[in-house]
Amino acid sequence: MNLNQLKYAVEVAQCKSINATAHALFISQSTVSTTIKDLEEELGIVIFNRSNKGITLTKEGETFIHYANNIMQQYYLLEEKYGEKKKQKEHFSISMHHSTFATKVFARIVKEFGLKEYEYSIYETKTKEVLEQVGNGKSELGILYISSFNQAYYEKVFKNLNLEFQMITEYDVYAYVREEHPLAGHDIIKLEQLEEYPCLIFDQDENSSFYFYEEIISAYEYKNIIRTSDRATTIDLLHALDGYSIGIGMVQEEKSVNGIIAIKIDTDEKINVGYLMRKGHPFSPIASRFLQEFQKSNLPFEQEEC
Known part of the structure; x- marks a missing residue:
């Protein structure tokens, strides 16, 4: 038969x-x-x-x-x-630290290239999974935030995994708080002023090094910590508990997003934003276009969104 x-x-x-x-x-x-x-x-x-x-x-x-x-x-x-006669859709995928900033660039690329010839994936995930997904080719690019504290450690990891990190720009460190937070009226604050409030950090694998934490100033001993796995939960808890999280601020024209503002932290530490790739693998046209937009969007500005 x-x-x-x-x-x-x-x-x-x-x-x-x-x-x-x-x-x-x-x-x-x-x-x-x-x-x-x-x-x-x-x-x-x-x-x-x-x-x-x-x-x-x-x-x-x-x-x-x-x-x-x-x-x-x-x-x-x-x-x-x-079937041989049917042209297969190309696929573009990125893995990244939690960032609305990179998501906005990704959305612009989807609109530009359309859905007819491309399939898309975006993974907002843990540091270890970003490394794995770029390393095994599941994602063509990874977006990471790296600080001076963990940069040397990351460089060793990148070398072992045959990955390459390209820094795009450097940012000051900001605390995200709700608009009605007791510290909301300050233009700049010290870490000590945040000690009584819960710090919301994105959870990593229990076996992951503490160097993998997304939160900058990772060596700082946070007094009160609540771990979350997604930005929506983090934003809810920022409102409900007067908590704070750490990042690179807001887009310049946006002073508040979802009722959250950013206050500069008085520290010498900086945040390096860049992309991760496999060594020796040329970029696809859509990945190159994404990086053009990503780099353009990362020109120095006041703040970036939570």
Whole structure:
């Protein structure tokens, strides 16, 4: 039994005529008749009743055509997705630290290149997974925030994984708080002023080095910590608990986002923003375009969004 036999049988069942089937498939009537006869002999059943009034299905034939039709539908789906004549969509994927900033650039690229010829993936995830996903090719690019505290450690990791990090620019460090936070009226604050409030940090794997924490000033001993896994939860807790999180601020024209503002922290530490790639792997056109926009968007500005 082969696909052609199933195809002819399904078509005969639909057309209820050998002649009509032959015309529909652009083959001879004898080819259809011989194929159906060989199929019935091979299976040891009678699929069709033949008479002067036409062709009808036997009871066994109805069951057989039900299964044959399901097989052919799956075949057509496979042919549509993987057939040689159909151009496959290209795929663009990035993995990154939690950042609305990079997400906005990604959205602009999707709008520019469209959905007709591309499939897209964006993974906002843990540091270890960013490294793994770029290393194994699941993502073409990774977006990381690195500080002077963990830079040397990262460089060793990149070398071991055959990855390369390109810094784009350097930022001051900001604390994100709600607009009504007791410290909201300050232009600049010291870390000591934040000690009584909970610090919201993004959770990493329990086996990951503390150097992998996204929060800058990782060597600082936070007094009160709440771990979260996504930005939506973090924003909710910033409002509910007068907590704070650490990052690179807001986009210059946006003084507040979702009721959250950014206050500069008085520290000499800086945040290096850049992209991660596999060594020796050229960029796809869409990845190159993303980096152009990403670099353009990373020109020095006052603050970036939570």
